[in-house]
Amino acid sequence: MSVTDLPRTYLYVPGNAPEKLDKALDRGADALIVDLEDAVPVAEKDPALAAVQDWLRAQPTDLRTELWVRINGGNRRSGEVAALAGIPTLRGLALAKVESAQDVREVADQLASLGDHDSVLMPLVESAVAMLQVAAIAAGPRVHQMQIGEVDLAGDTGLEPGQDEAELAGIRMMVVLASAAAGINPPVGPVSRITKDAKALAESTRRVRRQGFLGRACIHPAQVPVVHEVFTPSREEAEEARTVISRLAAAEAEGSGVLLDDQGRLVDGAVLRNAHKILALAARAEP
Known part of the structure; x- marks a missing residue:
């Protein structure tokens, strides 16, 4: 795949808020990641999964916006893969809290067993264990791009990133190098909690671009135009x-x-x- 085809922005949208999904398509993001993990309370995960299935099937196959779903790890992963496999409008699955290449292989094998040969995978590395396995994870079957869950990772490791995010530079480089070594696309830039200071977000995003990431995940629609500007050459x-x-x-x-x-x-x-x-x-x- 050429970078021409890669989104500059991946906007996260809660999977338990159907009214937000259609609106999200008008927010200008190149891609949406419908979230079934952190954004959805445990009691709402099953109805959210059913609603996301229906919503994905209702979308036109020529939709310009790429559609992804972030699925849960652990005991829920297999059931969510089964529910989402083979939906024509789904580009791929973002795999929350991947710990090893085995996690990736299991999802890839399950998709194949269900007749889904097109969906690709975006593992999220969010722990010290995952970071030490990142090269093997990146080289796993169907891995399209990597993404870092920096908030969880900082909590797991005790990192306290400053304004310049220097504490995260080594971790980010590990993911960039693992992606390049595996011959896959450059990783998606990590989310930022900055939603109201466009100047600070742009500075952070320029740093992410220099570090070798392509595009960035967003948690708020206001971040989308800022990230687009940084990843659009003058x-x-x-x-x-x-x-x-x-x-x-x-x-x-x-x-x-x-x-x-x-x-x-x-x-x-x-x-x-x-x-x-x-x-x-x-x-x-x-x-």
Whole structure:
């Protein structure tokens, strides 16, 4: 999959609030993650699952917004997989509190046994145990992208992230490296609890982008336009990317795989890959 096809925003929506689901489609997010886990009280999980099934089946198959469902771990996981398998409008399952590659394999095997060969998986690593298994989890079957549950992870490890989130940098890099090593898409940026300070959210999101994430999960509709802006290249960035691609193509035609740009910086294959990524993100932002 090209990054052209990857969402810039994944907006979480409670699965026990049907009235919010239709409204969420108008919030501008590239993707929705309908939540059956933390956002839904235990007593409401069964009716929420039934309501989410009905809602997903009622959506058109050509819907531009990607639809995901975050399912529970533990004893509920298998039943929720069975209920959601094979729904045509469902892009994939976000797997809460994955602890090992075995968790991923079990879900992938169950989907296959139910005749669902299309749904992909997005494991969430939310504990120290999961972080130490992250490379194996990322390499699991059907894994499309990874995501970090940083709030749970901080609680599990005793981390107290400051405003610059420096304490989380090493953990984030582990997930980025595991994703690259597994040959899957870059991970989805973690949620932020910042909902009213657009400047602070933009700064945090720019940091996430520099760290190697692609797109970001959102917990409030007000976060969506801010994240979109950060993950949408400027005209200048897009034009520079086009220039890099054309100049390197010309250099290769003359027998050279590298060149210097107008500022004397080396341009090689790695820079070329980033240029293609920038143009893909620019294309994703087009209406």
